Amino acid sequence: MPPLSDTNFMRRALDLAQAAADSGETPVGCVIVDPSTGAIVAEGGNRPIASHDPSAHAEITAIRAAGQALNNYRLTGLTLYVTLEPCAMCAGAISHARIGRVVWGADDPKGGGVAHGARVFEQPTCHWRPEVQGGVLAEQSADLLKAFFRARRAGGRRQAPDADRL
Numbered sequence: 172m173p174p175l176s177d178t179n180f181m182r183r184a185l186d187l188a189q190a191a192a193d194s195g196e197t198p199v200g201c202v203i204v205d206p207s208t209g210a211i212v213a214e215g216g217n218r219p220i221a222s223h224d225p226s227a228h229a230e231i232t233a234i235r236a237a238g239q240a241l242n243n244y245r246l247t248g249l250t251l252y253v254t255l256e257p258c259a260m261c262a263g264a265i266s267h268a269r270i271g272r273v274v275w276g277a278d279d280p281k282g283g284g285v286a287h288g289a290r291v292f293e294q295p296t297c298h299w300r301p302e303v304q305g306g307v308l309a310e311q312s313a314d315l316l317k318a319f320f321r322a323r324r325a326g327g328r329r330q331a332p333d334a335d336r337l
């Protein structure tokens with residue numbers, strides 16, 4: 172897939188991240204695409220606070236929506252775009268879903284589970300390893316997160332335990 176497409180889909184994921192921030196959630200957005208057609212299968216924004224669900228990361232939200240859209244628990248061959256490096260939980264779900272390729276924006280040295288921390292896809296217990304690529308529109312993604320936490324600190328609100336992420 173040409174890099175231009177990666178950038179376009181990441182732009183859409185950044186819009187979803189901004190929408191998450193507008194509802195008071197940590198700004199992370201995700202788009203799942205069928206690379207054979209270029210069609211967006213599902214989208215998701217980070218919404219653990221609104222949904223009272225600690226697992227409602229953008230990737231999980233999008234993976235659930237994609238499964239419903241396709242009536243299939245496997246998302247084999249699809250590409251997942253997410254604005255922030257997936258955490259270990261999301262990397263596990265990506266592997267269970269058999270997603271073919273994962274593209275992310277900003278690295279997450281504190282909470283990431285692909286290029287940092289648990290490095291889920293590199294473990295011998297990981298039985299499905301997608302192709303991975305980081306750094307697509309990374310600066311825009313990191314800027315969104317930094318602005319969000321800066322504003323929250325200024326407002327004196329520290330509801331989420333990951334307030335110091337990035």
Ligand code: ZN
Pocket residue numbers: 228229230257258259260261262
């Ligand atoms: Zn996650």
